[in-house]
Amino acid sequence: xxxxxxxxxxxxxxxxxxxxxxxxxxxxxxxxxxxxxxxxxxxxxxxxxxxxxxxxxxxxxxxxxxxxxxxxxxxxxxxxxxxxxxxxxxxxxxxxxxxxxxxxxxxxxxxxxxxxxxxxxxxxxxxxxxxxxxxxxxxxxxxxxxxxxxxxxxxxxxxxxxxxxxxxxxxxxxxxxxxxxxxxxxxxxxxxxxxxxxxxxxxxxxxxxxxxxxxxxxxxxxxxxxxxxxxxxxxxxxxxxxxxxxxxxx
Amino acid sequence: xxxxxxxxxxxxxxxxxxxxxxxxxxxxxxxxxxxxxxxxxxxxxxxxxxxxxxxxxxxxxxxxxxxxxxxxxxxx
Numbered sequence: 001x002x003x004x005x006x007x008x009x010x011x012x013x014x015x016x017x018x019x020x021x022x023x024x025x026x027x028x029x030x031x032x033x034x035x036x037x038x039x040x041x042x043x044x045x046x047x048x049x050x051x052x053x054x055x056x057x058x059x060x061x062x063x064x065x066x067x068x069x070x071x072x073x074x075x076x077x078x079x080x081x082x083x084x085x086x087x088x089x090x091x092x093x094x095x096x097x098x099x100x101x102x103x104x105x106x107x108x109x110x111x112x113x114x115x116x117x118x119x120x121x122x123x124x125x126x127x128x129x130x131x132x133x134x135x136x137x138x139x140x141x142x143x144x145x146x147x148x149x150x151x152x153x154x155x156x157x158x159x160x161x162x163x164x165x166x167x168x169x170x171x172x173x174x175x176x177x178x179x180x181x182x183x184x185x186x187x188x189x190x191x192x193x194x195x196x197x198x199x200x201x202x203x204x205x206x207x208x209x210x211x212x213x214x215x216x217x218x219x220x221x222x223x224x225x226x227x228x229x230x231x232x233x234x235x236x237x238x239x240x241x242x243x244x245x246x247x248x249x250x
Numbered sequence: 251x252x253x254x255x256x257x258x259x260x261x262x263x264x265x266x267x268x269x270x271x272x273x274x275x276x277x278x279x280x281x282x283x284x285x286x287x288x289x290x291x292x293x294x295x296x297x298x299x300x301x302x303x304x305x306x307x308x309x310x311x312x313x314x315x316x317x318x319x320x321x322x323x324x325x326x
Contacts, residue, residue: 152301180279208315211283215311219287220302223294227301 013045013113014155015164018217019171020112025187026174032105033191034177038213040089040109044080044117051077053148067145068249072122074132081117082128086110101190119163121241121248138241139163141248154246156228157236164221171214183210279315286314 021037052071054063064070072078079085090107094100117124122144123136140158143151155161176182184203187210188194194206228234237243290307293300300306 149298202316205312205316208311212308212311215283215287215290216304216307219290219307220294222287223291223301226291226295227298231295 013042013049014160015217015221016116016167017041017045017113018213018220019164019167020116021109021213022171022174022177023167024108024112025177028108030186030190031101032108033101033187033194034105034210034213035191035193036102036105037109037112040086040106040111041113041213043089043106043110044085044113047080048077049144052144053151068122068142071144072117072124072134074125074128078125078134079128080110081114081124082126083111083114084128086114097192099192102192116163120160138248141241141243141246143246143249145249146246150246152224153228153232153234154243156224157234157243158246159238159240159242161225161236162238168218168221171217178211178214180207183207282314283311286311289314 018038018041021034021041024037025032025034048071051062051064052067054061054067056062064076070076070078072081086107086109089110090103093106094103097103114124114126118126118135119137119139120142121136121138121140122142123134123138125132126135127133140160140163141154143154146154156164183206188198188206194209197209198206229236235243235245237245241248286307289310293306293310294303
């Protein structure tokens with residue numbers, strides 16, 4: 001019997017990437033729309049994280065030899081975490097679909113992800129392809145190479161938790177973006193994909209798609225916190241570059 | 251709430267008493283999103299392999315806000 005373990009849960013990043021698009025939408029208004037922003041914000045990890053944490057395919061483990069380097073370095077998939085990649089994707093999308101708002105939003109989401117990820121010790125190649133050096137603030141230890149669960153314990157046991165809570169707070173300050181009237185007056189008219197989907201789906205479903213990122217982020221942040229601190233007694237280490245029990249990648 | 255003529259504004263479509271307003275809110279949009287949130291968190295905790303599973307949350311959210319029985323009423 002073939003066994004395939006794809007672990008789709010492992011393909012997404014932390015919740016700051018869920019909340020950021022709402023903050024960007026709030027500040028840029030009609031110049032962006034949320035769906036491409038959100039796809040861009042999750043995009044770099046959707047493309048790469050399955051290979052970082054590894055999958056089991058027909059009993060064969062498929063995983064990067066050096067997950068941390070593959071994720072953020074070159075040669076590898078690190079180019080997906082760069083403004084250059086964001087610009088290239090935005091240009092391609094614009095040339096194909098001729099929609100500036102979608103192209104700009106997608107590129108901005110990708111770029112926001114690349115910039116946010118400089119906060120961990122692994123960093124991102126912000127100047128790719130002109131420089132392969134990874135820019136890192138090193139606020140918390142990158143632990144992707146240790147697998148999804150340990151990565152979660154490390155992230156939520158460090159300043160990563162503060163980053164996620166700060167992103168949640170900013171998203172809550174941008175609560176107007178989540179309102180139905182904002183969606184119907186500012187987002188829906190500017191998003192051709194949602195308008196097309198509106199031919200088949202009721203407005204309630206389109207609104208749920210618009211709000212999905214927030215609900216997803218809030219749900220998994222809550223679940224992770226209960227899992228890490230209530231169901232397990234994970235130590236909280238808010239020191240710079242922590243938690244101390246993780247061998248930080250640099 | 252009672253009008254000067256003795257009729258109830260709530261039953262006449264006016265402002266609802268607080269209790270009814272909260273019940274309407276929880277049984278309405280806010281309630282459906284809260285249900286999606288609660289169910290998603292519960293399933294993630296019961297099955298830790300589903301922690302951060304976007305398909306789970308998307309499915310639960312859609313089922314909560316857009317059950318098939320509402321299809322006809324919600325069509326644009």
